[in-house]
Amino acid sequence: MSEENIELVRYVTEEGLNKGNLSFVDDVFSPEYEVHTAGLQLPKGPEAFKMAVEFWKQAFPDFTCGIQEMFASGDLVGLRFRTTGTHTGPLMWMPPTGESFVVEGVDLHRVRDGQVVESWISDDFPRILFELGIVAEPTPPAGAAPPEGVALPKAS
Structure with missing residues (x-):
């Protein structure tokens, strides 16, 4: 069953997120489907x-979610991914910047009886806003030092 669950999540990612095809969604998402993501309330069911x-395809028509690794344990499927996109459409109230982003993350999906019933999404939205130049990355105050043993990346 684990392999079937992995293939279902792979199909949802490739067809839905990457190709923007939504024709299958009502068949593979439970009417009780629930999404857990920080700061965002979505309705229950396939509509979420x-x-x-x-949302993603409007702001980033070339949005893609590249699967880097997948695993399953019981009814859970984990997905490590890299998303990319170019900001050529409106992102909420923010006009297009023409800038691109690359963000990595990990999501978890629960699959039962051939349907996705629950997802935990780890969108790194702040990182996307930094890369698009919409929000400036925070910088430490002058003279501040990182904790001992921690090296901060050098500014480019």
């Missing part, structure tokens, strides 16, 4: 996935 795809 449709709204997420439309």
Whole structure:
């Protein structure tokens, strides 16, 4: 069953997120589907996935989610990914910047009886805003030193 669950999540990622095809969504997402993500309330059911795809594809028509690694344990499927996109459409109230982003993350999906019933999404939205130049990355105060043993990356 684990391999079937992995293939379902792979199909959802490739067809839905990458190709923007939503024709299958009502069949593979439970009517009780629930999304857990920081700071965002989505309705229950397949509509939540449709709204997420439309959100990303409107702002980033070339949005892609590259699967780097997948695993399953019981009814859970983990997905390590790299998302990319170019900001050519409106992102909420923010006009297009023409800038691109590359962000990595890990999501977890629960699959039961051939349907996705629950997802935990780890969008790194602040990183996306930094890379698009919409929000400036925070910088430590002058003279501040990192904790002992921690090296900060050098500014480019």
